[in-house]
Each structure stands twice: as C-alpha cells, then as structure tokens.
Amino acid sequence: MRVKLLISILAAGGLVAIFLSSYRLGTDFYEPQYFFTTPFPPLVDPDSAPESFHLPLRTRGRYIVNSRDERVKLASVNWYGGSDLLFVPGGLDVRHRDDIARTIRSLGFNSVRMPYSDEMVMDNPMISPDLLLANEDLIGLRALDVYIAVVESLAEAGIAVIINNHITQATWCCGINLCDTAWYNDYLGAACRVRQTEEQWIENWEMVMASFVNTSLVIGADLRNEPRGLWGTMPWEKWAAAAEKAGNRVLALRDDWLIFVEGVSSSNDLSGVKDRPIVLDFDDRVVYSAHVYSWSGWGSLDGMYAKRPFNSFVKSMNENWGYLLEKDIAPVWVGEFGGPWESLANGKDLHYWRNLMRYLKMVDADFGYWALNPRKPANYDNETYGLLEDDWETPILDYRVRDMLELSRQEGKSIYG
Structure with missing residues (x-):
C-alpha cells in the first residue's frame, strides 16, 4: 500500500x-x-565578501584547518565537462564563466571540484568556438588553457578549487570499461583508445598543477575519480602506493596543497586506511574522499543504499569511512553524491537523500555535490541531478539546495566532538 x-x-x-x-x-x-x-534558507549575496580561507590549509585530525588553526568546511559542487567528450567545462556557450562563479557562490558553495581527463591533457585539442559563445576571449584557445581560465575565474571570485583527474578517455564516467577503471591501462594494449602508464598519469598531473602553482585558491588535487577493478577487485594497497607516488610528485611543485585520495570500489570503500594509511613526504596533507549515491552498496547483502533503513546505512558509512572521523584520524570529503530534481524524485531517492543528510549532519563531514550542470555533453541530455536551469543562471531551489545550505551553515560539533 x-x-x-x-x-x-x-x-x-x-x-x-x-x-x-x-x-x-x-x-x-x-x-x-x-x-x-x-x-x-536565504541564498548568499554574490556581491558580499567571499569567505576568507586564511591560507594555507592543512589537516588536523579529522578536520581541514587554516593558518589560524580554525576549521574550514568544504561545501563543494562539481562543475563537469573538462573530463568529457567535448573537453570543456559546461555552460561556456551560455554564460560568462565569471557570472557562473557568482551563481555558485549564491548557492552557498565555497569550493568547486573541477574534473579533467587525461586525454584532454595529452591531446589538448582546440575547443570549438560554438562551445565558447559567451566567453569570446577564450575562442581560439586549446582545452587546457580554457580549463585554466575557468579555474582562475573561480579563484578570483573567492571560490576554492580542487582539481580532479576524473577519467583517462574523454567520456562520461563511470562504466565497466577497463580502460578507465584505473589510473593506468597500458597492460591492456591496443584494447584502449587512449593508453596510459602510471608514469604518464603522474606526468599529466604535473602538467596540470604546474599551471596553478601561483593560484592560491587552488587548494588541492583529487588524484583519481572512483578507482576500481572489475567487480570490486582493486586492492586498496595497490591504489595507496600509486596515490603516494603521485601525491609526492604534486607536492614537489607546491607543498601546501591538500592531496585528496578516494576510496576503492568506486570511492565507496576507505576501510583499508586503518591498516594502510596514505603517508606522504609532507605531513598534514591527506584528505580522504568517499562517494555516496543511492545505488551505492550494490553487491552487499544489505543491498543498495536507497533501500536501507537508517541503522543499516549508518553501519556501512561507519565501516567504509566514518571511522576516520570518529577516531579523529583524517578528514573525509564526500566528493560526490546527488539526487534528482524534486519533480522526478521517487520514494527511494528521497529515502536515500534523507539518510545521507542525516548522517552528514551527525558527523559534520565536508561535502561535494554532483553536479552544477543542467545538461550532459552527449546528446545534450538533461542532467537530472543538476542544480541550474538551461540558462546557467536560474537555480533549481528544491530539497537539495535547501539541505545543502543547512549543511554548509551547520554550527557546533559532530557527534564525535
């Protein structure tokens, strides 16, 4: 019934x-x-003074803190496109990047996760003028230069930026294509359209981050999106060793960046950290990252999170990554989660969302919503998780924005103190 x-x-x-x-x-x-x-809740006035981060940032136990030793909570949104088949952040054909940055601020976000693909870096194609109609100063530039310009606009607006290596081949993420499940794929040979060794992956990171050495509000590097093997076969130990190698090479360029390391099994599982933590050449740099969607939890006896009662959901969160906060080990940034427009949301969508919001409030975790974009690059399909209308200006003010505004303004301590 x-x-x-x-x-x-x-x-x-x-x-x-x-x-x-x-x-x-x-x-x-x-x-x-x-x-x-x-x-x-009221939106943020984009003309108000932006948040003062008091850089540089570092980690202290379970928190990210600033130079005054004050907690900085990342309330982030993903702005995708640089990792996808058109090689360009979405919306630049519709609205100027500076104005999009203002809208991001108005929604209460203080930071943006900016995905790129390795193919974008290696090929660095010229961007079609049709994709830059509202940003005429970028017409004639190649993909990496356009990406850099968008990041600089965000920083100039007072928004912190986390650079994210999202995928190897420029396409929508993420599927079961083994060419994109890990940070390297050279063992597959000609089966992959874009082939990459671990060393090439790191060199791509160095090329991208070298552009931001003097951009203070580029605060860190999210080393790889959703590392995974087929059916959960990626060992944490293997990924941890690669993350340390890449993280140290990035920090050699600027040693005050934060290094974000996602869990295995599509960023669901950080349980391996308890026995094999990430150790870098510089202390207080590591932020772990988890992704939590309604369909996450597949393959477990308890099923997808959309079907879980709250106590079962909490048990999985605590086992996968919540223990890092509870035991004051390291910060965890939930770098991706999302839900559909209110008009499309069903009972399971809302059940998952309610459980996640309740948990994030309990543990007071940093977060990053997927995604800002109203459309996907392929076929111009609706992005039903998007927060903006097609004009890239009008926000969709429903349960998602409301709850995230509350999360970003949450005062007091978590249940862990």
Whole structure:
C-alpha cells in the first residue's frame, strides 16, 4: 500500500512545507522521506565578501584547518565537462564563466571540484568556438588553457578549487570499461583508445598543477575519480602506493596543497586506511574522499543504499569511512553524491537523500555535490541531478539546495566532538 501526503503552506518569510512522500506500509520506508517546517534558507549575496580561507590549509585530525588553526568546511559542487567528450567545462556557450562563479557562490558553495581527463591533457585539442559563445576571449584557445581560465575565474571570485583527474578517455564516467577503471591501462594494449602508464598519469598531473602553482585558491588535487577493478577487485594497497607516488610528485611543485585520495570500489570503500594509511613526504596533507549515491552498496547483502533503513546505512558509512572521523584520524570529503530534481524524485531517492543528510549532519563531514550542470555533453541530455536551469543562471531551489545550505551553515560539533 502506498501512502502519499503533500501539505504546502505559504507563509511569511518563505515556503513552509511538510512532505511525507511515498512510503510503503510493511517495508523499511516507515519514516517520512523528507520533512521540514522552516522557511527556505536565504541564498548568499554574490556581491558580499567571499569567505576568507586564511591560507594555507592543512589537516588536523579529522578536520581541514587554516593558518589560524580554525576549521574550514568544504561545501563543494562539481562543475563537469573538462573530463568529457567535448573537453570543456559546461555552460561556456551560455554564460560568462565569471557570472557562473557568482551563481555558485549564491548557492552557498565555497569550493568547486573541477574534473579533467587525461586525454584532454595529452591531446589538448582546440575547443570549438560554438562551445565558447559567451566567453569570446577564450575562442581560439586549446582545452587546457580554457580549463585554466575557468579555474582562475573561480579563484578570483573567492571560490576554492580542487582539481580532479576524473577519467583517462574523454567520456562520461563511470562504466565497466577497463580502460578507465584505473589510473593506468597500458597492460591492456591496443584494447584502449587512449593508453596510459602510471608514469604518464603522474606526468599529466604535473602538467596540470604546474599551471596553478601561483593560484592560491587552488587548494588541492583529487588524484583519481572512483578507482576500481572489475567487480570490486582493486586492492586498496595497490591504489595507496600509486596515490603516494603521485601525491609526492604534486607536492614537489607546491607543498601546501591538500592531496585528496578516494576510496576503492568506486570511492565507496576507505576501510583499508586503518591498516594502510596514505603517508606522504609532507605531513598534514591527506584528505580522504568517499562517494555516496543511492545505488551505492550494490553487491552487499544489505543491498543498495536507497533501500536501507537508517541503522543499516549508518553501519556501512561507519565501516567504509566514518571511522576516520570518529577516531579523529583524517578528514573525509564526500566528493560526490546527488539526487534528482524534486519533480522526478521517487520514494527511494528521497529515502536515500534523507539518510545521507542525516548522517552528514551527525558527523559534520565536508561535502561535494554532483553536479552544477543542467545538461550532459552527449546528446545534450538533461542532467537530472543538476542544480541550474538551461540558462546557467536560474537555480533549481528544491530539497537539495535547501539541505545543502543547512549543511554548509551547520554550527557546533559532530557527534564525535
């Protein structure tokens, strides 16, 4: 039996709403999927002074801290395109990059994760003018120069940037193509359209990061998106050794960058850190990163997170990465998670979202939403997880933005102190 109740009350100061959406009697969906009774939080004035990060940043136990030893919480959003088949961050044909940066600030984000592909670095193609119509000063530039210009615009707007090596071949991520599951694929030979050794991967990192040595608000490097083997066969120890090698080479360029290291099994699993932590040549540089989606958890006896009761969800989070916060070992940045537009969200989507928001508030973790973009590069398909309308200006103000504004403004300590 499905029960739906939707009560909306328009009140002074904002929309006051109670949503008890799509739960099934006799299943785990007893609790409301989302439930709020306070006005929508105000957006950030993009003309206000940006957050002062008091650089450089470093880690202290479970927190990222600034030069004053104050906690800095990363409230990030992903702006993709540089890693995809067109080699260019999305939206530059619609709106100037400086104006997109202002919109990002207005949504309460203080940082952006900027993906790139190794193919973008190696081929560095000329970007089609049609993709840069709102940024005419970039017409005639190659992919890496356009990418650099976008990062510089974000930094000039006071937004911190995390550079992310997302994929080897320039395409949508992520599938089971073995040519893209790891940071190297040379063992597959001619089977891969873009072939890469571990050393080439690191050299690509050096080429990209050399461009940002003097850009203070480029705060770090997310070394590889969702490292994985076929059916969970990537050993943490193998990835950890490669991450240390790459991290040290990046830090040789500038030693105050943060090095973000994702978990294996598509960034779900950081349990290996307890026995084999990342150790770099410079202390207090490592931030671990996890990804948490509704379909995550597949292959386990408890099933996907979209179907889990809260206690089961918490158990998996704690085992996979929450223990790093609980034991004050290292920061964890949940660098990807997301949900569909409210008009498309079903009961399972909202159940997952509610559990994740509840957990992130409990542990007060840093976070990065996927994604800003309203459209995917391939076929101009709708990005149903996107936060902007097609004009790259109008925000979609639904449950996602509301909850992330609250997360970014969360005061006080986590349950771990």
